[in-house]
Amino acid sequence: xxxxxxxxxxxxxxxxxxxxxxxxxxxxxxxxxxxxxxxxxxxxxxxxxxxxxxxxxxxxxxxxxxxxxxxxxxxxxxxxxxxxxxxxxxxxxxxxxxxxxxxxxxxxxxxxx
Amino acid sequence: xxxxxxxxxxxxxxxxxxxxxxxxxxxxxxxxxxxxxxxxxxxxxxxxxxxxxxxxxxxxxxxxxxxxxxxxxxxxxxxxxxxxxxxxxxxxxxxxxxxxxxxxxxxxxxxxxx
Numbered sequence: 001x002x003x004x005x006x007x008x009x010x011x012x013x014x015x016x017x018x019x020x021x022x023x024x025x026x027x028x029x030x031x032x033x034x035x036x037x038x039x040x041x042x043x044x045x046x047x048x049x050x051x052x053x054x055x056x057x058x059x060x061x062x063x064x065x066x067x068x069x070x071x072x073x074x075x076x077x078x079x080x081x082x083x084x085x086x087x088x089x090x091x092x093x094x095x096x097x098x099x100x101x102x103x104x105x106x107x108x109x110x111x112x113x
Numbered sequence: 114x115x116x117x118x119x120x121x122x123x124x125x126x127x128x129x130x131x132x133x134x135x136x137x138x139x140x141x142x143x144x145x146x147x148x149x150x151x152x153x154x155x156x157x158x159x160x161x162x163x164x165x166x167x168x169x170x171x172x173x174x175x176x177x178x179x180x181x182x183x184x185x186x187x188x189x190x191x192x193x194x195x196x197x198x199x200x201x202x203x204x205x206x207x208x209x210x211x212x213x214x215x216x217x218x219x220x221x222x223x224x225x226x227x
Contacts, residue, residue, distance in 0.1 A: 035217075042203055043215070045214040
């Protein structure tokens with residue numbers, strides 16, 4: 001079975017631009033979570049979506065938004081990019097919303113110049 | 114507040130010697146705990162998890178961890194290190210409340226010396 005997939009693999013943007021990152025969960029998984037991993041640090045929780053609704057949000061500004069589609073895939077949008085948004089963005093899927101093992105994709109490396 | 118602390122940012126061991134990566138958590142609720150490994154340019158891979166069953170948890174690649182409630186610890190061990198174990202290791206905690214988000218430690222970089 002295919003694991004969690006993310007696209008694109010790498011992305012370079014300039015300050016002020018907008019970016020959309022995509023994630024496809026493992027087949028049958030209904031929950032998708034997004035994390036930001038800055039170089040040298042552990043991943044930080046951004047959002048969790050379950051059954052197409054936002055179920056949790058981390059301490060990130062409103063420039064960050066996300067959505068989940070009927071097929072459970074998800075997009076993460078970041079507006080008005082700042083240099084500090086440069087990071088590895090990880091998507092994780094799980095079957096349920098509760099205490100459940102999350103399976104991570106390879107990530108999208110975003111560089112903001 | 115819920116948090117997790119990895120006590121060592123870097124650990125170096127010789128090949129064939131034991132590995133100990135330390136993790137402590139703080140929680141008002143019963144935690145579920147995980148260890149993930151991240152190899153360079155690869156995604157996070159689950160090593161093992163504790164979800165209130167047996168306190169000694171065995172994972173992949175010979176790793177195991179013991180949940181000690183009295184010490185609020187979940188240290189990761191392996192009897193004999195292999196060169197392929199060199200990677201970044203993250204201790205993760207989540208709780209049966211709220212968003213069920215993962216809270217990651219800051220990571221421990223394991224170096225294995227030949």
